[in-house]
Amino acid sequence: MPLFALLCFATGGLMxxxxxxxxxxxxxxxxxxxxxxSGVLMGLAWTLxxxxxxxxxxxATIPAIGIVGALATLGxxxxxxxxxxxxxxxxxxx
Numbered sequence: 001m002p003l004f005a006l007l008c009f010a011t012g013g014l015m016x017x018x019x020x021x022x023x024x025x026x027x028x029x030x031x032x033x034x035x036x037x038s039g040v041l042m043g044l045a046w047t048l049x050x051x052x053x054x055x056x057x058x059x060a061t062i063p064a065i066g067i068v069g070a071l072a073t074l075g076x077x078x079x080x081x082x083x084x085x086x087x088x089x090x091x092x093x094x
Contacts, residue, residue: 007071014078021085 022045026037052074059070 004068004071007068007075011071011075011078014075014082 023041027034056070056074059065060067
């Protein structure tokens with residue numbers, strides 16, 4: 001149970017952690033289209049974020065994975081996303 005609680009805490013803390021960085025980078029690259037960039041990137045984040053509970057639910061129904069494995073997969077995906085966010089290179093448009 002403590003491991004399950006830790007996975008729930010980590011998953012909740014890491015969900016959409018990198019989203020504001022993508023929006024800020026998009027606005028910086030296209031300052032004249034800042035509202036369009038915000039709408040598209042925030043809408044995309046909400047759309048993809050809505051798929052996470054469904055994906056975890058489907059993974060949890062697989063006997064070999066189970067509930068704890070599904071939450072661990074989601075947590076691992078969040079850590080990977082965080083690492084990829086730090087790998088972003090800040091380049092100004094030409």
